[in-house]
Amino acid sequence: MHQLRVSEAVEAAxxxxxxxxxxxxxxxxxxxxxxxxxEMRAYVRPCVLAALRASDExxxxxxxxxxxxxxxxxxxxxx
Numbered sequence: 001m002h003q004l005r006v007s008e009a010v011e012a013a014x015x016x017x018x019x020x021x022x023x024x025x026x027x028x029x030x031x032x033x034x035x036x037x038x039e040m041r042a043y044v045r046p047c048v049l050a051a052l053r054a055s056d057e058x059x060x061x062x063x064x065x066x067x068x069x070x071x072x073x074x075x076x077x078x079x
Contacts, residue, residue: 001052009052013044 015029018040022028029037 001049001056006049006052009048010041010045013048014040017044 014037018029018032032040
């Protein structure tokens with residue numbers, strides 16, 4: 001996997017997680033210490049790597065064009 005892609009994805013994920021769970025009184029991402037940001041990046045890195053790996057495998061998988069364009073059939077469920 002390309003290291004720049006991984007590092008950008010890890011940075012984005014760490015920042016997004018921080019922004020989504022921080023209290024309004026807590027410092028923003030930019031104001032946190034570098035050590036804290038390093039630890040947050042380390043925390044999200046395994047999830048990011050798994051997501052990128054899954055995405056790469058999905059893109060590389062050969063697809064059947066007929067199946068890709070069809071919608072799942074919906075049926076009414078009687079009560």
